Amino acid sequence: MNQPLVFIDGDQGTTGLQIHARLQGRQDLRLLTLPETERKDPARRSEAINSADIALLCLPDAAARDAVATVRNRAVRVIDASSAHRTTPGWVYGLPELDQQQAERIARATRISNPGCYPTGAIALLRPLIAAGLLPTDYPLSIHAISGYSGGGRAAVERHEQPGDSYLPALQLYGLELAHKHVPEIQQHAGLATRPVFIPGYGHYRQGIVLSIPLQLRLLPGVRAEHLQACLEQHYQGARHVQVMPLHQHGPAPTLDPQALNDSNDLRLALFANPEHGQVLLTAVFDNLGKGASGAAVQNLDLLLAGLN
Ligand SMILES: NC(=O)C1=CN([C@@H]2O[C@H](COP(=O)(O)OP(=O)(O)OC[C@H]3O[C@@H](n4cnc5c(N)ncnc54)[C@H](OP(=O)(O)O)[C@@H]3O)[C@@H](O)[C@H]2O)C=CC1
Ligand SMILES: CC(=O)N[C@@H](CCC(=O)OP(=O)(O)O)C(=O)O
Numbered sequence: 001m002n003q004p005l006v007f008i009d010g011d012q013g014t015t016g017l018q019i020h021a022r023l024q025g026r027q028d029l030r031l032l033t034l035p036e037t038e039r040k041d042p043a044r045r046s047e048a049i050n051s052a053d054i055a056l057l058c059l060p061d062a063a064a065r066d067a068v069a070t071v072r073n074r075a076v077r078v079i080d081a082s083s084a085h086r087t088t089p090g091w092v093y094g095l096p097e098l099d100q101q102q103a104e105r106i107a108r109a110t111r112i113s114n115p116g117c118y119p120t121g122a123i124a125l126l127r128p129l130i131a132a133g134l135l136p137t138d139y140p141l142s143i144h145a146i147s148g149y150s151g152g153g154r155a156a157v158e159r160h161e162q163p164g165d166s167y168l169p170a171l172q173l174y175g176l177e178l179a180h181k182h183v184p185e186i187q188q189h190a191g192l193a194t195r196p197v198f199i200p201g202y203g204h205y206r207q208g209i210v211l212s213i214p215l216q217l218r219l220l221p222g223v224r225a226e227h228l229q230a231c232l233e234q235h236y237q238g239a240r241h242v243q244v245m246p247l248h249q250h251g252p253a254p255t256l257d258p259q260a261l262n263d264s265n266d267l268r269l270a271l272f273a274n275p276e277h278g279q280v281l282l283t284a285v286f287d288n289l290g291k292g293a294s295g296a297a298v299q300n301l302d303l304l305l306a307g308l309n
Contacts, residue, residue: 004305007032007048009067010058012039014153015081018294019056028305046070049078054304056297057081068111077110079300081293085113086185093189094300095120097239098127107307112300117292118145118200119185121211121284124242124267126190128235129282134223141196141213143186146171146258148207151288160204173201208259209288217278225249225273225280232269241291241299242267249273262287265295 006029010016023031032052038044049055050073057064057080064082071078085091092109096102106112115123122143129135149160160168180198187195217223229247236242245268248254253272261268267286273279286292 003028003030004053005030005032005051006054006056006301007052008056008058009045009049010063010081012036013058014150014157014289015293015297016056016058018289019058019081019297022294022298023301042066042070050076052076054079054301056301058297074110077112077304079112079114079297079304081114081297083116083181083185085111086116086119087188088113094296095123095189096299096303097124097236097242098189099131103303106300107303109304112304114293114297114300115189116182116185117147117151117209117286117288118143118180118182118198118211119189120267120292120296121145121209121286122186122196122198122213123189125211125213125232125269125282125284126186126192128231129228130191132231134227134231135215135220137191137193139192139215139219140194141192143196143198143211143213144201145199145209145211146201146203147209147288148205148258149202150207151209151292152202156202157206160206168204170204171201173199175200203258205259207287207289208257208262209284209286209292210256210258211284213282215280215282217280225271225275228280228282229271232271236269241265241295242269245270247271247273249275256283256285258285260285261290263290265290265299267291 008016008019011020032048034044054077057067059082061082061084064080064084091111091113092105094106094112094114096106149156183198232244236244270283272281
């Protein structure tokens with residue numbers, strides 16, 4: 001198909017703007033853009049969605065559900081960046097590195113749910129270890145992550161970037177009800193039988209996530225840090241957007257900068273171990289707006305386009 005038509009619903013939001021920027025100058029597709037006066041008009045949006053080959057939804061969950069309900073044209077393929085469909089049967093989870101077949105499943109799918117930013121890091125670390133039997137599905141996991149404030153969308157960006165001197169903390173933990181909307185997604189796609197504890201936080205910087213998951217080796221009989229490392233290295237061998245750093249278990253460890261991969265579509269996994277104490281820390285660094293949202297959406301779009309041509 002020559003130059004498929006792509007519509008970004010929500011193209012003035014944090015995720016939509018970044019997808020737009022990433023697609024600028026592409027000759028292999030055409031972008032359909034609604035004027036400012038029409039971008040929230042349900043009838044015009046529905047028309048645009050139904051005329052597109054691929055619709056990218058960069059909307060709040062409720063608006064994304066409404067948008068999907070307006071699809072009449074069965075040929076339209078949808079990539080939803082919201083969390084509305086991440087555990088919905090019939091939707092393909094848009095993490096191509098999930099397993100050997102996932103990129104192929106995405107390329108053939110009509111409904112793709114882009115992963116959440118935090119789940120991207122957690123699932124990338126946990127899924128291969130659980131699939132290999134190195135981590136039991138009922139391991140009592142805690143997942144901790146700090147994101148730049150753009151994770152909170154346009155409203156959070158405006159709050160953090162408003163001129164003046166209103167107080168904003170350098171770091172704030174939230175989701176302390178222990179009921180964050182990303183937990184079911186992490187549990188399902190990581191393959192966990194037991195609900196993990198998930199503690200997110202926002203830092204007073206724009207974008208970039210550092211996520212960490214501690215493990216106690218005494219709860220994993222026969223497993224050493226080297227086994228976990230080898231498993232991740234093998235799983236991500238040849239993956240273009242995932243780097244597995246060398247295992248660190250002796251001497252002073254480097255620090256992790258959540259902003260290290262900003263503006264890329266890359267995900268960096270690193271394991272830190274202390275053999276004396278029998279402890280391991282699984283870590284992931286990535287851009288919440290890159291591999292955590294817009295970069296991932298463009299990666300999935302490219303898989304669809306490759307399937308169309
Ligand atoms: N920010 C992040 O790090 C990530 C976000 N996501 C998900 O992507 C989705 C978009 O998030 P994000 O870009 O951060 O959010 P933003 O709030 O920055 O953007 C949402 C956009 O949708 C528009 N919008 C809201 N309601 C409607 C509607 N009824 N019809 C048409 N347009 C509408 C908004 O317009 P207006 O501002 O004028 O209301 C805005 O342009 C969310 O579901 C979020 O969970 C996923 C991964 C990471
Ligand atoms: C808006 C929102 O819920 N932001 C999430 C973080 C960003 C993100 O993970 O976005 P998704 O939820 O789409 O994955 C939060 O506040 O925890």
